[in-house]
Amino acid sequence: MSHHRQLAAIMFTDVEGYTAVMQHSEQQALELKNRHRDVLQQEHEEYHGRIVQYYGDGSLSIFQSAVEAVECALKMQLMFAEPPRVPVRIGLHMGDVVFDEEQLFGDGVNLASRIESLGVAGSVLISDKINNEIRNHPDIKSYSVGTYQFKNVEQEVEVFALDHDKLVKPSPYTLKGKTEEKKTKTRKKIHKRAPVKSIAVLPLINMSNDPEQQYFGDGVAEEIINSLSSLKDLKVAGRTSSFRFRRQNIDLREIGEKLGVSTVLEGSVRKQGDRLRITVQLIKVNDGFHLWSERYDGKLDDIFAIQDEIAKAITAKMKVMLSERSRGKIEKAHTQNTDAYKLYLKGRFYVNRRGTSILTGIKFLEQAIALDPDFALAHTAYADACMMAGLYGLLPPRKVMSRARESAERALTLNPELSEAYCALGSYYCYIWNLPEAEKNFLKSLELNPNYAHVHLRYGLSYLAWMKGDFAKAQEHGEMAIKLEPLSALCYGIHAQILHAAGKFSEALLACKTGLELDANSYLCHLYTGYSYLFLKQYKEAITVFEGLMEVSNKHSFTHGGLIMALSQKGDYERAQKELGDLKERAKKEYVVCTVIGIAASWLQDNLNEAFHFLNKGLEEHEPLMVSIKYEHWIPAALREDPRYQKLLERMEYSHKLLAQGSHI
Known part of the structure; x- marks a missing residue:
């Protein structure tokens, strides 16, 4: 493959807060992205820039002239400041790049990226090399915002900001990005050697x-x-x-x-x-x-x-x-039908985004299976997506759990070595309280692929923690998942669930905070931050977390239940009762996890009859959250001490025998 080197002015742009906007409104996020690209294309054409690539909410481009690159950046920020405003960070550097017909790389690219990472929306940051190029142009003004030691860059770099009345002008030495502490003396950093293979x-x-x-x-x-x-x-x-x-x-x-x-x-x-x-x-x-x-x-x-x-x-x-x-x-x-394959990839793409995107993913996977009923991977992905939709209360479990089981079994008929399909079956048997079948399928999944982080999480939480109460072993699997996926906020969130079930609330809180450093929008990490504060008796902090999460999660039942628990513990019974009433009213119009209503009701005085009513409904619906009620700490003493609680557990343990006789859900 042919490569060539050239000196270029390199520009990175990035829409600030794009992920958070996407979580709130996909339509608004799309409008921001489209306006960003429209302005980018228009001004790059005027200033002779070349857009090398887009990456979601950002871009990488090059110019032959540093002056034209700066003029382009300034013009774009002035346009982005006009309604509808687009909060964009821009970073520029002049350096040597390696270029082929589709790829651009080199130290110059990396340093431009580092400078953009320092950026503040509405500002333009430039390297000292770019600043040297514009010194003889009095109409372009700049000022130093400090010298920074960027990660994996040997020398410190002085960074400048454009000085213009309509630009945001950051204060010197206040910027944060891909930097590290300045080197006071030469010291060799010791890293654990990665395996050659x-x-x-x-x-x-x-x-x-x-x-x-x-x-x-x-x-x-x-x-x-x-x-x-x-x-x-x-x-x-x-x-x-x-x-x-x-x-x-x-x-x-x-x-x-x-x-x-x-x-x-x-x-x-x-x-x-x-x-x-x-x-x-x-x-x-x-x-x-x-x-x-x-x-x-x-x-x-x-x-x-x-x-x-x-x-x-x-x-x-x-x-x-x-x-x-x-x-x-x-x-x-796995299939020779390329249309089915494209639909399968789309389905996986949306399921991986989590939240309500799982429902979009399910639709694409259904279309893929319709085109190729023998597509094993599509069946596996569909089983997993249905399982998650039931687990998170996106769809009634009775509606999707049987679909998950059928697709997982079909996938294994087509290919008996699919670890993911065994994992889905393990989850299914957990949620119908069939311990032997659940363990058998989880262990088979681990045997086929011990590096599959998801099975460690599900086996650890649903089976070992919630069903068996083996918290030490559950924690080992949670830690293994994090070792396999060290940058996954979801892994930290589910590990926090395991720690919470074990009563290690401070450790659960720490796991959530680590997860939120990786992904500030992680629902699970926010949720268990609230639960951790609740059981650490920091009720004010718990209520603050749950109230904030109510808005961004569209009053998800897990969040609503947590808020009711926190309010009752703080002693605000009037508001707790009102929130419980709102939750029950919603359940008349849409699917709400009955188990959540039952648990929340049990935290309020004189509500045990209502609590058992909803918990029994949760059992009838085969809600996955029912698996948690044997060991989780959110079951209050008043509920555990009631004779109906033990009878409920006995019904759960007996239910899988009825299902095994042919009455699959």
Whole structure:
């Protein structure tokens, strides 16, 4: 593949707070992104800039002239300040870049990215090199905002901000981004050596004109991860952690340190109609040396062969021994229907976004299965999505649990070595209180893929913590999931659930705070922050968390229940009773998790009859949350001491025997 070097002015832009806007309103987020791109394209054409790539809510571009790059940045910020305002950070640097027809990389790119990370929406930050280029242009004014030591950059860099009446002008030495403490003396940093045979697969950058095609690049990368994860001789970083390094302006050493890998696979995908171009390169993280690179041109029908070739090329370059069984896993074609495959990738893309996006994902997966009923991976993904929809109260469990079981069983009929399908079945049998079948399926999933973080979490929480009360072993599996996915807020959130069930509320709170540092919008981490404060008897803090979460979660029943508990413990029974009434009224118009209503009611005086009424309804609906009531701390003493509580547990333990006799839910 041909490369060439050139000196260029490099610009990064990023829409500040885009993820939070997306959580609140996808329509508003799309409008911001479209306006950002419209202004970008218009002004780059005027100032002779070249947009190299978009990445979700940001962009990377280059200019031959530093002055034109600065003038373009200034003009764009002035336009972004006009209604409808777009909060954009812009960073510029002048440096040497390595360029091929689709990729741009080099130290200059990395430093421009670091400068943008310091940015404040509405400002333009530039490096000292750019500042030197504009000194002879009196109409462009700038001032120093301080000298910063950027991560993995040897020398300190002085950063400047454009000085203009209509720009935001940050105060010197107040900026925070990808920096570290300034070096006072030379010292060698000691890092644990990553295994030689270890890899992180990054999402393929979408080079298509349509930004909505990002699902395809994510999906192809995820399929490569799944193929490689089946090889016991190769350590593969988890999807969630690897996908945090979504942008091209990545620091390979940072990836190696955070994920514990020695190599990274990165690349891009361009899909135009049924034509496909995939470019990939395998890189050593310690020195940036390219072990292998390749470009694949073909039709969409060739995607399966391309994925197999990439996986086999990686194993060859990393000298991973392939048994016949391992080779079969890599080469196995799961469908020959490319339309079904695209729908499957879209389904996985939306399910991975969590929240109500799971419901969108379910629709795409249903369409994929309709096109190819023998598509094992689509059945597996559908089973997992239905299980999550029931678990989080997005759909009535009776409506989706049987679908999950049927699809998981169908997937295993088609391919008996799918770890994910056994995990889905393990969850299903947990939620109908069948301990032997639940454990058998979870252990089979772990046997097939011990590096599947999700099964460690579900086995740890649903089976070991909630069903068995084996908190020590449950915690081990939670810690293993974090080791496999060190940058996943979801892993920290579910680990916090395990710690909470064990009564380790301070440790649960710490896990939530770590998760929120990774993803400030993590619902689960916010939720268990509130629960942790509640059981640490910090009621004011708990109420504050739950009240904030009520708004952003659209009054999700888990949040509403937590708020009622916190209010009752604080002694505000009048408001707690009112909130309980609101929750019951909602349940008349929409599906609300009955178990939550029952638990919340039990925290209020003289409400035990009502509490058992809703808990029994929760059992009839086979709500997954019912599994928690044996050991979780949110069951108050008054409820546990009531004779009806023990009878409820006995009914739950007996229910799986009835189901085993043919009355599947």
